[in-house]
Amino acid sequence: MPGKRNLLSMSNMLESLNEAVHKTKEAANKEKGALARKLGEMGIEVPLIDVEIQFIGASGLPKMDVVGSADPYFVAKLDNRISFVSHVVRNSLAPVWNEIWRIRNVPSTADLSVDVHDKDEGSATDDFIGKFNIGLSAGAKEVQIQGPVLALRKSRGTFWLKINSKPSTMRQKEQFQYLFDGPVRFTRHFSPTVGLFTSSAITANTGAGNNPEPGGGRSSLHGRRDVRLYSTWKFVIKAVPLFFRDVHQDWNTKYPAAQKIFGAGPTSLAVRSGIQAGHKMLYARLAGNGYGTIDNRTEGGVEEPVSLKAILNAGSGSGPDGVSSAAAEGAERIKPAVYTYIISSADDTLRFSETGAAFFVDFASKHALHSNCAQHVRYSGEFHPRPVGGWANFNDSIADEDVDWELVVDNNSGTYAPDKMMLPTVQECLEYNFGCGLAERNSKGERGFRVVVYDREDERLTESREACREYAVKTRGVSQNDLEPHVDDGEVTLNQTASPTLQQDFNPPN
Numbered sequence: 001m002p003g004k005r006n007l008l009s010m011s012n013m014l015e016s017l018n019e020a021v022h023k024t025k026e027a028a029n030k031e032k033g034a035l036a037r038k039l040g041e042m043g044i045e046v047p048l049i050d051v052e053i054q055f056i057g058a059s060g061l062p063k064m065d066v067v068g069s070a071d072p073y074f075v076a077k078l079d080n081r082i083s084f085v086s087h088v089v090r091n092s093l094a095p096v097w098n099e100i101w102r103i104r105n106v107p108s109t110a111d112l113s114v115d116v117h118d119k120d121e122g123s124a125t126d127d128f129i130g131k132f133n134i135g136l137s138a139g140a141k142e143v144q145i146q147g148p149v150l151a152l153r154k155s156r157g158t159f160w161l162k163i164n165s166k167p168s169t170m171r172q173k174e175q176f177q178y179l180f181d182g183p184v185r186f187t188r189h190f191s192p193t194v195g196l197f198t199s200s201a202i203t204a205n206t207g208a209g210n211n212p213e214p215g216g217g218r219s220s221l222h223g224r225r226d227v228r229l230y231s232t233w234k235f236v237i238k239a240v241p242l243f244f245r246d247v248h249q250d251w252n253t254k255y256p257a258a259q260k261i262f263g264a265g266p267t268s269l270a271v272r273s274g275i276q277a278g279h280k281m282l283y284a285r286l287a288g289n290g291y292g293t294i295d296n297r298t299e300g301g302v303e304e305p306v307s308l309k310a311i312l313n314a315g316s317g318s319g320p321d322g323v324s325s326a327a328a329e330g331a332e333r334i335k336p337a338v339y340t341y342i343i344s345s346a347d348d349t350l351r352f353s354e355t356g357a358a359f360f361v362d363f364a365s366k367h368a369l370h371s372n373c374a375q376h377v378r379y380s381g382e383f384h385p386r387p388v389g390g391w392a393n394f395n396d397s398i399a400d401e402d403v404d405w406e407l408v409v410d411n412n413s414g415t416y417a418p419d420k421m422m423l424p425t426v427q428e429c430l431e432y433n434f435g436c437g438l439a440e441r442n443s444k445g446e447r448g449f450r451v452v453v454y455d456r457e458d459e460r461l462t463e464s465r466e467a468c469r470e471y472a473v474k475t476r477g478v479s480q481n482d483l484e485p486h487v488d489d490g491e492v493t494l495n496q497t498a499s500p501t502l503q504q505d506f507n508p509p510n
Contacts (some may be wrong), residue, residue, distance in 0.1 A: 047108045048168040048177065051078075051136055053161060055086060055114075057096040058145065060157035064118040064127040069093055071119040071287050072129065074159075078103060079110045081178040087187070087291040088119045093157075100295070102181040105173040110136055114159065116145055119287055130156030138165050176242055180348070182297065184433055185236045188290030188315030191359040192281050193492045194230035228335065229482060232282055232353035232370070233314060235294075240348035240378060243429040244422075248345050248376040252417040257364050261373060261415070271364055272373045277498035279372040282359060283351075290315025296435040298443060305435040305448025308385055308405040309334050334385050334400050336472040338465055338483075340366045342413075343378035343426070355382060360485035362495035367415040379426050380413040381456070384468045388450075391471040405449040408464050412456040423453040 053076070061070055069091045076084040082103060089095035112134050118127040130145035141163065145156040170176065252258045261271050292314060296306050313332055340360075341352035351370045353359075360366050367380045387394045388404040409426060411418040430451045431437060441447055454461035472478040487493055 048105045048173050049108050049136070049165040050104045050168050050181070051102070051106050052164045053084075053101045053103075053112070054163075055084075055097050055099045055101065056160040056162065057094070057098065058116065058157050058159045059094040061093045061095070061116070061118075061129060061145075062147075062156055063093065064129060065120070070129075071121075072116060073119055073285070074114050074116045076101065076112060076114045078106060078112055078178060080113075082180060085285070087289070088285065088287040090287045099185075100183055100293070102183070104179040104181045105168045105170060105177045106136065107177070108136065108165075112136060112163075116156070116159070119285065121286060132159060136163055136165060138163050176239075179242065180236070180238055180240075182238045183293045183295030184238060185293050186291065186314045187234050187285075189232050189234065189283055189286075190227070190288070191230040191232075191357075191494050192284070193359065193494050193497050194227065226478075226482065228337075228354055229356060229358045231315075232351065232357070232359075234283065235311075235314075235350040237343075237348065237350050237429070237433045239432060240343065240429065243425050243432070244343075244378050247378075247422065247425075249379055249416045249418045249422075250376045252415060255414045255417065258368075258415045261364050261368050262375070274495060274499055275363055275365070275368050275373050278359070278363060278494050279369055281498055282369070282494065283372075290317075294434070296442070303435050303438055304442040305438050305440075305446075306442070307446035308407060308449040309400060310446070311434065312385060333396075334405065336385070336391055336468045336476060336478075338382055338384045338468060340370065340382055341409075342367055342370045342380040342416075343429075344371060344374065345376050345378050346372070346374060348378070352383070356482045356484050356486075358485060358487050358491070359494040361487050361493045365415045366485075367413050377416055377418075379411070379418050379422060380416045381409065381411040381418060382413075382465075383407055383409040384465055385449075386464060386468060390464065391467040394471070396475060401447065404447060406452050407449055408452045408454060408461070410454050410456050410458075410461050412461075420455040423455065427451045427453045 055074070055076065058072065061072055064070055070093055071088050071090055072092065072095045073086045073088045074097070075086075084099075084101045086097050086099055089097065113131065114133075115131045116129040118129055120126050128148075130147040132143045132145055134141060134143060139162070141159075141161050143159045143161070145159050147154050147156040170179075251262045260268060261275065262268060294306055294310055294314070296304050298304060309332065312334055316332060338355045339352045340355045340357075341350060343350050353370070355366065357366075360369065363369050367377070368374075371377050371380070384407075386406050386408055387398075388406055394403070407430070409423070409430065411420055411423060434449070435442070436448055436451055438448065454464075469483055472483070473480055
């Protein structure tokens with residue numbers, strides 16, 4: 001079998017050479033950054049610019065799999081200091097993204113690197129299509145995507161983008177370089193267990209006269225549950241370092257549940273591993289995710305308010321195959337619900353889901369699941385919407401658009417026990433991102449909203465939160481059980497799916 005051994009040896013050699021070439025390029029980029037710092041030390045100022053990059057699309061991408069087309073997405077980075085991840089375009093070799101990325105206070109010498117990938121769902125890694133590097137000179141760009149240096153087909157298609165820039169004017173521009181400036185982007189993710197039941201549960205239900213869906217995938221047993229209880233949202237929000245500076249909230253060493261997660265022993269390691277596996281599944285980058293932007297900057301550069309409904313119902317209409325969300329989301333009304341949230345220290349994203357989300361079952365901490373067991377976060381707690389005057393003075397004959405809304409934000413998190421003195425900072429950050437107080441209505445005629453903050457021990461918080469839940473149960477028909485994490489009999493949990501020791505038989509998704 002000498003031929004096969006030679007092919008394997010050549011493959012290894014090519015991989016090694018490709019890796020060496022990429023390392024050489026990375027080293028060159030690092031030297032460039034070091035040169036810029038050296039110039040600064042010598043008193044030679046590198047101009048800082050505010051940049052807007054429009055990622056238009058690509059064409060001529062190669063098929064990476066034998067069957068089907070490609071599901072491309074890209075990851076863009078500026079000097080490896082800040083990154084942008086696009087949405088996945090289904091089944092296309094000529095994807096159109098048309099996504100905008102604004103960054104303030106960028107050195108004019110910075111390099112933009114873009115890696116293009118083919119999403120390979122069901123695989124541990126995605127296929128690498130190619131990459132390119134360019135400077136930040138203004139104008140429209142047509143760039144060749146380069147595959148691995150020694151690949152049979154080096155050119156992997158063409159990428160189109162447009163760059164605009166202007167001199168930075170921020171007073172503290174040197175302190176806050178590579179500052180994300182919008183637009184706010186979101187993804188809506190769905191638990192991979194949505195609609196999954198154990199084989200025994202489906203068999204029993206079939207025996208009772210019901211029919212599971214053909215193929216044994218997602219069961220019709222799930223039809224009565226609100227798909228929002230299987231949803232989580234991730235918002236890339238603006239200017240987080242500007243508000244929080246170097247302040248982070250460490251895990252709470254006095255909280256027993258946090259001790260079990262963040263302790264040093266093997267038991268804690270096992271707990272963390274399970275939570276991190278659940279986080280990876282919950283926040284997976286998939287073609288079926290809901291996505292979009294919330295850009296409150298008009299073409300004239302004027303900032304305007306964002307409606308609360310646009311945030312809480314972001315990505316509505318999307319959902320996993322076989323599960324409809326439109327009816328469950330109350331015809332797009334603002335749902336009276338309490339949400340668990342964190343602001344991540346790792347990537348400055350706002351992540352949240354309903355506190356009663358089914359995927360929280362059997363996990364030691366809701367906030368740790370959102371944070372991926374991070375040692376610290378920017379902030380964490382809960383929030384809920386309410387009409388001005390409170391839910392007790394509201395009724396469903398009033399259209400959501402005819403009242404003013406508030407988002408009540410707190411620091412109710414045992415895992416991180418956030419400092420209540422930082423609540424005004426959270427308020428300012430959210431108000432900045434969503435244009436609160438700029439005007440009564442935006443150019444679409446939608447009302448903005450106010451942000452109200454309460455400490456977790458404030459009696460006003462308890463009163464407002466319970467009024468929200470009471471309205472949900474009495475007026476919207478929400479089950480009392482759905483106010484807290486639970487699953488129906490026979491329903492597969494995220495913890496079970498994520499656990500490598502899972503012994504229970506269940507039907508995997510198609």
